[in-house]
Amino acid sequence: MENGKSKFGDLTEPFGRSKRPLPPHKQRVEDGHKNRELFADFIHNAKNNGTPNHPSELQIIDDDLLNLIKKREYDKSIKKKYCYIWVINKDEIIEILWEGLLNPEDTLFNEVKHTNITAGEKAFHGGELFFGKDNTIYINNGSDRYGDAKEFWTVVVDHFKTIYKKYKIEDIQGI
Amino acid sequence: MGNKNIQICIIDDSLPFQKLNGKIDDTKLINAKIIEPLIEQTVKWPNEPYLRDLTALILNSKYYKSGNIILNWALHPSFSITAIKQENYFPDLVIFDWEFLNFRSINRNKEDEAFKVADELKEMLDLLPDSFFFVYSNVASQIPIYLFKKELDKYAKRFQVLPKGNHKLILSSENLIYDYILLYLDDHPFIRIGDQEIRFDKSRYLENYKDILHLEFILGQESLKNELANKKEISEKTVREMLQNFDFKLYLSKDYHILISEDTEFFKDNFGPLTEISYAEAFEKYGLYALSGVLNDNTFKL
Numbered sequence: 437m438e439n440g441k442s443k444f445g446d447l448t449e450p451f452g453r454s455k456r457p458l459p460p461h462k463q464r465v466e467d468g469h470k471n472r473e474l475f476a477d478f479i480h481n482a483k484n485n486g487t488p489n490h491p492s493e494l495q496i497i498d499d500d501l502l503n504l505i506k507k508r509e510y511d512k513s514i515k516k517k518y519c520y521i522w523v524i525n526k527d528e529i530i531e532i533l534w535e536g537l538l539n540p541e542d543t544l545f546n547e548v549k550h551t552n553i554t555a556g557e558k559a560f561h562g563g564e565l566f567f568g569k570d571n572t573i574y575i576n577n578g579s580d581r582y583g584d585a586k587e588f589w590t591v592v593v594d595h596f597k598t599i600y601k602k603y604k605i606e607d608i609q610g611i
Numbered sequence: 612m613g614n615k616n617i618q619i620c621i622i623d624d625s626l627p628f629q630k631l632n633g634k635i636d637d638t639k640l641i642n643a644k645i646i647e648p649l650i651e652q653t654v655k656w657p658n659e660p661y662l663r664d665l666t667a668l669i670l671n672s673k674y675y676k677s678g679n680i681i682l683n684w685a686l687h688p689s690f691s692i693t694a695i696k697q698e699n700y701f702p703d704l705v706i707f708d709w710e711f712l713n714f715r716s717i718n719r720n721k722e723d724e725a726f727k728v729a730d731e732l733k734e735m736l737d738l739l740p741d742s743f744f745f746v747y748s749n750v751a752s753q754i755p756i757y758l759f760k761k762e763l764d765k766y767a768k769r770f771q772v773l774p775k776g777n778h779k780l781i782l783s784s785e786n787l788i789y790d791y792i793l794l795y796l797d798d799h800p801f802i803r804i805g806d807q808e809i810r811f812d813k814s815r816y817l818e819n820y821k822d823i824l825h826l827e828f829i830l831g832q833e834s835l836k837n838e839l840a841n842k843k844e845i846s847e848k849t850v851r852e853m854l855q856n857f858d859f860k861l862y863l864s865k866d867y868h869i870l871i872s873e874d875t876e877f878f879k880d881n882f883g884p885l886t887e888i889s890y891a892e893a894f895e896k897y898g899l900y901a902l903s904g905v906l907n908d909n910t911f912k913l
Contacts, residue, residue: 456873457859459859459906460828460829460830460831460834461828461829461831461906461907463831466779467779471752474752474756475756478756490757491760507867508867508869508882508910508912509912510912512908536760537756537759537760538756538759538760538763538764538767540746540751540752540754540756540759540772541751541752543771543772543773543780543787543821543824544821544824544825544828544903545907546767547907578909580909
């Protein structure tokens with residue numbers, strides 16, 4: 437960050453980038469989706485490279501499932517086993533959490549959300565990430581809460597490339 | 612009232628059984644008849660007002676009085692496991708606390724204790740493959756997550772974690788459990804949402820105790836409260852009416868059979884052409900889960 441300006445653009449509140457009136461489910465972040473403490477041990481700080489250590493075995497997605505996800509023809513419970521959600525937080529650090537975690541504070545869906553990483557605070561960007569074969573990492577900007585920042589997407593992808601030098605970063609924006 | 616029965620087992624060591632003057636064997640299942648005096652207003656349940664409220668809701672219901680609800684209590688999971696194995700006791704619903712302070716071994720630390728409780732819960736889930744479990748606890752938010760993932764993930768659809776006395780949702784944890792019981796027994800019960808009694812008409816798209824939470828998610832808590840205060844009923848007709856008052860739209864990709872939350876450039880390019888569809892139409896055609904599913908995930912495969 438230089439002179440208070442970030443290469444990632446502006447921080448956003450959860451759902452803050454929506455250009456339309458927010459429907460009720462987006463008008464506030466539920467408490468169960470702001471609890472970072474509950475998942476703190478499982479949030480991976482990608483500052484120093486490396487992959488998340490939870491679950492202990494890295495979830496590697498195969499091409500067939502990745503294609504089904506692109507076409508939106510997936511069983512959500514299967515997708516969640518391979519999907520990691522990420523944010524670039526207010527300190528410009530990538531933090532990653534496995535989406536397969538069960539959130540006991542979300543009574544309806546039992547899901548973790550990007551705001552479980554940020555504790556409901558502002559962040560620069562958010563999205564999804566899949567580890568593929570041959571050291572490939574697929575990333576997109578798929579986050580209702582912190583996504584949809586098209587003009588800075590190239591900067592985000594480059595940042596992932598800088599952090600994950602041993603990996604090939606594939607931009608799958610939009611899936 | 613239907614002819615269906617439900618066997619319920621509450622496993623919690625907070626029952627003030629000492630006030631029963633030694634009438635029970637506290638290592639065995641305790642029949643609800645014996646604990647009826649404990650729900651009288653004069654009897655205090657130290658630190659457990661919500662558990663008392665839940666017990667009173669169940670024991671004061673017409674379904675309990677008519678014999679449709681059969682309730683037993685165990686002070687520790689091991690006592691119910693013994694009853695399952697030795698007495699062919701198969702409850703349909705288990706309400707399972709997470710902390711058993713009166714039975715904690717001085718030799719076990721907090722983490723070992725959590726593993727032990729998780730093992731007992733897992734054993735019960737295996738012994739009772741057709742039963743549903745509410746993990747109903749004062750420490751719900753402190754239950755170690757890894758126990759869920761490593762041990763309990765495959766049972767995820769058969770249990771629900773609820774904090775005792777949680778009032779953040781439109782209905783309390785106690786009401787949620789009570790409504791589960793009523794919907795198990797009856798197709799048209801009067802369920803409890805806060806202080807209100809609301810008639811629930813089961814149908815192809817409305818059937819589950821969580822449907823109230825899906826409606827809360829879609830409409831927002833205040834809006835649903837107002838609608839229920841006026842309509843006093845949850846049925847396909849009233850839900851359609853509630854949704855008709857909504858200006859927000861969804862989008863349908865007929866080619867890809869996908870419901871989409873927003874007509875963004877990406878969705879237009881990849882799944883177009885998109886047809887606008889109202890919340891009410893989406894509910895009518897695809898049901899409540901499609902509607903809340905698309906709002907939660909932005910797309911829903913039809």
